[in-house]
């Protein structure tokens with residue numbers, strides 16, 4: 001059956017009485033503070049002194065210590081003892097007009113406060129009863145004693161709503177038979193405690209807000225002064241200095257897809273202000289002015305202290321926004337300003353038109369060059385072999401051969417003509433480059449000029465002829481043999497070389 005030991009009993013006088021102070025046995029005249037049934041003071045030699053329920057009952061008298069603690073505070077008021085009120089601290093924060101975050105700290109230090117009055121179980125609101133309501137240094141403070149469970153958020157909200165200061169004192173480690181002295185020491189000083197709600201903190205928070213706000217205003221004022229000075233410096237600068245600004249490069253592209261290739265042209269422009277006119281207005285880190293772009297176009301200029309919201313000001317078109325970051329960590333310079341053009345749709349339209357124009361010009365050039373090539377091919381094909389030789393000799397600035405020789409089937413022309421063409425297109429024009437014999441034997445351009453047969457047999461034969469001829473050229477140092485079927489072309493080619501002459505080894 002139940003054998004709960006109580007250190008404290010509720011005496012007939014209405015006060016809690018410690019076992020030390022009680023008379024032995026039933027004479028103690030105490031009842032259990034929880035169930036109200038009689039207690040017996042057991043003060044023998046065998047067991048630690050304690051109260052026990054006189055009749056066995058399901059009760060552990062758990063509120064005994066709680067009630068004793070409340071009584072201790074009430075008694076402390078009678079004796080004008082002091083109670084330790086804990087420290088409370090926190091932070092306040094604020095954003096400045098540059099959208100930066102600032103913080104300030106506030107605190108109410110811990111202190112000993114004299115208790116001049118205290119009552120138990122005081123109704124604060126219909127749904128809130130304080131364990132003790134005390135007057136500590138002329139201020140009302142509710143005191144909640146917690147032996148088993150801490151106060152919940154709901155109770156905290158109730159104290160906040162009632163705007164009554166409240167501290168919570170934790171007595172978790174207190175022994176069931178703790179003496180009045182031990183409880184007094186714990187409750188008044190040593191037990192851990194915290195504020196549930198502190199009315200006084202409000203003044204500290206308000207003061208911290210005022211301080212923080214002042215600090216922010218001071219800083220902004222200093223920064224705005226530096227900003228004004230720096231912007232005036234920019235506006236008075238020479239063009240050479242203004243070039244140091246990070247002028248945005250405006251770009252436009254035009255792409256055209258034909259067959260499988262994409263042609264893209266890009267154009268860019270970097271408009272710059274060459275002169276600033278008078279300032280129209282200065283307000284809270286925003287300076288409005290006018291500038292002249294490339295000595296002719298007037299534009300709006302807005303100097304903005306970095307971070308300031310400019311969505312509320314109406315910005316004309318076109319305009320330049322110059323964002324200036326003034327801060328305590330680094331010095332301001334022209335290179336670090338952020339420049340942005342706004343309302344420049346018409347400029348971009350013009351730039352796009354320029355890109356199209358550039359593309360068309362390039363395309364016309366390409367078509368013209370193709371046309372020239374076509375008409376040359378047509379002209380060349382129309383010549384007879386003698387005329388072809390005369391034409392090539394003229395290109396190479398040498399004399400044509402006296403004897404032109406027979407037509408070779410797989411070249412569809414004479415030795416002198418194909419050697420002359422290969423020299424002109426594949427040796428003369430490829431100084432210091434590598435040529436592949438297969439690419440000559442299959443060359444589309446030569447094939448067009450000479451109407452080659454494209455059978456693998458004739459390609460192979462052309463490649464073989466080329467190989468023998470390139471070996472001859474190698475022997476006099478005009479080409480170098482690089483690999484099985486490719487040669488590099490010397491950069492020391494003679495000014496006049498006659499490709500159709502029999503090559504003599506020196």
Ligand SMILES: [Zn+2]
Nearest residue numbers: 032034035059
């Ligand atoms: Zn009981």
